[in-house]
Amino acid sequence: MERDNRDNKKVKIDIDRYRCGYCGACATVCPTEAINLVGMWVEIREDECVACKACVNICPVGALALTTQVNL
């Protein structure tokens, strides 16, 4: 599972902070604690992300997107 940021791929979670409702649904389903809700702020640690997209799918408002770049 913990592959993407170990090899040469770079994972990025984009958050639309204007759309975000700061509910923590993403943090709830994140299997690696890469996402934390800190007050009215969603903190993302991309080096922990395993690109499972659980957060992107669960978000009730669609504020998250995930992009993977391959670094050669």
Next chain:
Amino acid sequence: MEEEEHDVVVVGAGPAGSMTALVAADRGLDVLLIDRNSEIGVPVRCAEGVSREIEKFIEIDPRCVCTEIKGFITNGPEGTKLVVSASDDVAGYVLDRRTFDKSLAQEAARAGAEVRVKNRAYGVSKSNGRVNGVYVNASGEEVCISADVVVAADGVESRVGRWAGLDTRLRLEDVATCAQYLMCDIEANSDYCEQYFGWEIAPGGYAWVFPKGEHRANVGIGIGGNISGEHHRAIDFLDAFVHEKFPNGQIIARIFGAVPLSGPVYRTVTNGLLMVGDAARHVNPFSGGGILEAIQGGLIAGDVIAKAVREKDCTARRLREYERRWWREFGRVLYAGLKAKNYLLKLSPQNFNRFFRSLTGEIKLKEYTERALMKEMAKKNPKMLLSLVRTLF
């Protein structure tokens, strides 16, 4: 890093955390209750309905009640209606959680607990394989707070228990993802909480309209976490529902959140730590309600902690009394709720509709409880009854 010591530190000042702190402090322990937000009870992430059963456990300050409700109406996909009400006309309340949560924390403070807001736990400290405290960021200052017992009352995200080695992970299908509007200027039934089922309305969940008095209501929707995705999110279903039902209502608050529907976590204690409320998944998977279980769990946890600290034995073995008691008091009902939910979700769309066709008429219950409501639904559906019979009765 600054260090301090208490008998008990409770992480999270929701109903479960505050009840635990209240009981433990009342029994003479030195209790610290912390919350990460700068205001207890805010942000609200709740539809705020609770059955009157709650009065068996606590006295409710009338200022925390938005409205009394007579009962519950279940609307099926084909327009069928099942009206379940209490014979004495009060089945429950729609609360104001902002006030309710604050009043419980205040009660805990009155019993002697120290309360601190804007204090966020970011780790647990351990020695010799047991939890002996938490690391806290206190409005920018890092503090190590050691305690005989750490109470993980950190809600649906449930990180504190996980740091201690308990398994609180949720699969997407075990989460309902929800959107809710507090609406005003609407013509909703002001005496009944209503829920609406249907794969088109709310796949893997239901929509609700809970009156809050003065022509206001919590109008919300929860859908299965495994169903949520691009273009079919909770907010899309809610907007469609509101457009259909209350096209002229105004939205005065928007609330989002996740509800754990996995059924209770198997292991809720470890050496020096126990979990309560949403963190322990003490939510009825069939209804999504968890206020009652938070209160009940907190009462048991506080009692067990008081005894354990006095006996100077806060091992998992000692704290397991909490597990035995919550299982007996409400764990079995939650498990029955899980079975009922799974039964419904496994039905084909035709059978799903057929199930609700059987739910019509009016039922008066002597005492309105979630358990009684599930029983009534099961009585009308012999197949469901069979799948519940061993757990519920």
